[in-house]
Amino acid sequence: MKAPAFDYVKPHSLAEVFPLLQQYGDEARLLAGGQTLLATLNMRLSEPSVLVDLSAITELRGLTLAGAMLRIGAMVTHSEIEASALVAQHAPLLPLAAPHIAHRAIRNLGTLGGSIAYADPAAEWPTCLLALDGVVVAKSATGERRIRADDFFVDLYTTTLLPGEIIVACEFPVASANHWCDFDELARRHGDYAIVGLAGAGQRSENTLAQVRLVFLGLGATPLRALQAEGVVKSQPLTASLINQAVAALKNELSAVGDLTSDAATKMHLAGVLLKRMLMKQMQSKNA
Amino acid sequence: MENTSQTHLINVTVNGHPERRPVQPRQHLIDFLRDDLGLKGSHVGCEHGVCGACTVRLDGKIVRGCLVLAVQADRKRVDTIEGLTQSGAAQALQAAFVRRNALQCGFCTPGMLAAALELVETKPSATRTEVREWISGNYCRCTGYQAIVDAICDVLASSPEVAK
Ligand SMILES: Cc1cc2nc3c(=O)[nH]c(=O)nc-3n(C[C@H](O)[C@H](O)[C@H](O)COP(=O)(O)OP(=O)(O)OC[C@H]3O[C@@H](n4cnc5c(N)ncnc54)[C@H](O)[C@@H]3O)c2cc1C
Ligand code: FES
Ligand code: FES
Numbered sequence: 001m002k003a004p005a006f007d008y009v010k011p012h013s014l015a016e017v018f019p020l021l022q023q024y025g026d027e028a029r030l031l032a033g034g035q036t037l038l039a040t041l042n043m044r045l046s047e048p049s050v051l052v053d054l055s056a057i058t059e060l061r062g063l064t065l066a067g068a069m070l071r072i073g074a075m076v077t078h079s080e081i082e083a084s085a086l087v088a089q090h091a092p093l094l095p096l097a098a099p100h101i102a103h104r105a106i107r108n109l110g111t112l113g114g115s116i117a118y119a120d121p122a123a124e125w126p127t128c129l130l131a132l133d134g135v136v137v138a139k140s141a142t143g144e145r146r147i148r149a150d151d152f153f154v155d156l157y158t159t160t161l162l163p164g165e166i167i168v169a170c171e172f173p174v175a176s177a178n179h180w181c182d183f184d185e186l187a188r189r190h191g192d193y194a195i196v197g198l199a200g201a202g203q204r205s206e207n208t209l210a211q212v213r214l215v216f217l218g219l220g221a222t223p224l225r226a227l228q229a230e231g232v233v234k235s236q237p238l239t240a241s242l243i244n245q246a247v248a249a250l251k252n253e254l255s256a257v258g259d260l261t262s263d264a265a266t267k268m269h270l271a272g273v274l275l276k277r278m279l280m281k282q283m284q285s286k287n288a
Numbered sequence: 289m290e291n292t293s294q295t296h297l298i299n300v301t302v303n304g305h306p307e308r309r310p311v312q313p314r315q316h317l318i319d320f321l322r323d324d325l326g327l328k329g330s331h332v333g334c335e336h337g338v339c340g341a342c343t344v345r346l347d348g349k350i351v352r353g354c355l356v357l358a359v360q361a362d363r364k365r366v367d368t369i370e371g372l373t374q375s376g377a378a379q380a381l382q383a384a385f386v387r388r389n390a391l392q393c394g395f396c397t398p399g400m401l402a403a404a405l406e407l408v409e410t411k412p413s414a415t416r417t418e419v420r421e422w423i424s425g426n427y428c429r430c431t432g433y434q435a436i437v438d439a440i441c442d443v444l445a446s447s448p449e450v451a452k
Contacts, residue, residue: 001335008296008313008359031360038355039336041314051313053360079349103425104406106337108349109356190424 003041010053014060014166017052018141021164024050030166031055032075032114035106060113060168063087069135069171074113079104081112091172093132093181093201097124100183103191113167116152119159119222122193125170126153127223128183131199131215134172140165153222180204182278185217186270188261194218195262198274207237207283216271219256228253229275238283246279247272298362302327303371311358318342318353320361321368329369329398333427340426343399344368350406369398377408380446384439392430400426404440416441 008031011017021028029048031037032055040046054060060075063086070090072081081087082098101107101115101124115125116136129136130149138145138161145165152159161167175181185197195218202212212234214226228249236242256267295310302325311320316335321327321344333341335354342353345367372378381404384390391397400423407414407422414422419440420433428436 002316002319003314005312005314007294008357034357034360035337035352035355038316038357042316042335042354051357055360099421102337103340104422105340105343105350105352105403105425106355109346109351190421 007050032111033109035110078107090174096183122218127217131201137169138165156221196270243279301365315358317356320358340399343402384442388439390435390439396428
């Protein structure tokens with residue numbers, strides 16, 4: 001189907017964006033990579049009267065090291081993150097997850113900011129942001145807010161971003177020397193939104209993980225942390241029985257929402273499989 | 289800020305030729321190419337980013353022509369299958385597709401070739417598994433994919449100069 005009629009503006013600075021948002025309110029939609037927005041317009045799931053193209057705003061681009069944080073501009077694309085040496089060094093979880101996002105032609109345009117703002121519970125970037133304890137940097141006409149990932153994703157496609165606010169960047173704590181991270185997901189076809197996925201991050205020494213964060217995508221209305229499972233593995237040497245305890249804790253604390261292709265029980269089973277695989281891999285790599 | 293009226297004048301270089309045309313904001317790049325410029329090589333299938341039939345290059349990178357507005361291509365370079373097949377690597381892919389029977393109806397082929405071309409150019413040492421993952425965004429309803437994967441792998445395996 002074709003999109004409904006709308007108008008299009010392409011501001012060159014953030015300062016030009018805020019008055020537009022004020023003027024059009026709900027009728028305006030920010031256009032980042034368009035890889036979600038244009039698909040929903042084509043399906044006529046949304047009918048804004050004006051699209052505000054963010055692509056000419058240089059303030060939303062760039063990958064920089066700012067103290068202990070790696071800052072990635074909202075308009076940086078999935079492909080740019082996948083290929084960046086700076087990201088590989090300081091946030092190695094991101095290039096592990098990137099190839100799972102859609103397909104190359106979509107990654108060439110889709111952006112970090114668009115994915116975080118859209119907050120699909122099966123999307124990779126929100127899950128990675130939460131696993132790395134990252135921060136969303138949002139700006140409005142009245143100033144800047146820094147929102148921790150833990151406080152950002154509140155419900156299905158719903159975040160704590162306010163009307164009139166724009167995501168300008170995300171910041172990720174720079175990986176320390178003993179940083180541990182891993183990513184895995186199960187999809188029916190490579191590049192499809194996953195059935196279930198898992199991002200893990202923390203500190204590693206020998207066979208022990210500390211400050212572990214285990215975040216699942218595809219299970220619920222938002223990316224979900226498995227706090228009890230994290231508690232089980234935290235600061236204890238990994239063993240087969242500890243890993244089984246972690247999987248049991250996971251199944252005890254989280255419940256899944258089924259969808260068209262996988263029911264809740266299947267999803268919980270697969271979440272357990274992913275957790276076990278990830279921790280076993282870690283245990284074996286240390287014993288080798 | 290650029291003009292906010294209903295019709296926008298865009299300047300775009302298509303297959304090396306500069307074009308200056310009025311477009312409606314809602315018009316997709318793929319429809320602009322096919323309907324306004326008469327370049328029917330790229331196809332339209334699903335119109336929501338799933339099938340890959342509309343794959344073209346925007347500033348040198350493959351994109352979905354149905355998920356880009358023509359107005360977004362202003363001051364950019366667009367290459368369609370009609371232009372891409374002037375290069376050696378694309379011609380090698382075309383020849384391999386023919387040799388391997390990697391097309392039947394041909395509907396998916398222009399998008400498949402455009403996607404494969406970016407793989408050959410950016411990951412010349414890709415494995416068979418990587419080839420399969422790479423083209424997972426392009427649907428083919430005829431061949432069953434084996435022959436397409438074979439054809440791309442043939443080109444990857446042949447002399448690396450082909451990719452230049
Ligand atoms: C076939 C297909 C498969 C896909 N598979 C996956 C997948 O497996 N995993 C995955 O994660 N994604 C997937 N995607 C989605 C893709 O990653 C999108 O690129 C991404 O979700 C949105 O990014 P965008 O830059 O394209 O945003 P847009 O589509 O431009 O915008 C999305 C929404 O966010 C808002 N927005 C954009 N930027 C900002 C900002 N800076 N501040 C505030 N609001 C903003 C927009 O107004 C809009 O409401 C898929 C898409 C398609 C078409
Ligand atoms: S028509 Fe564009 S992806 Fe199907
Ligand atoms: S050859 Fe017919 S769709 Fe691929």
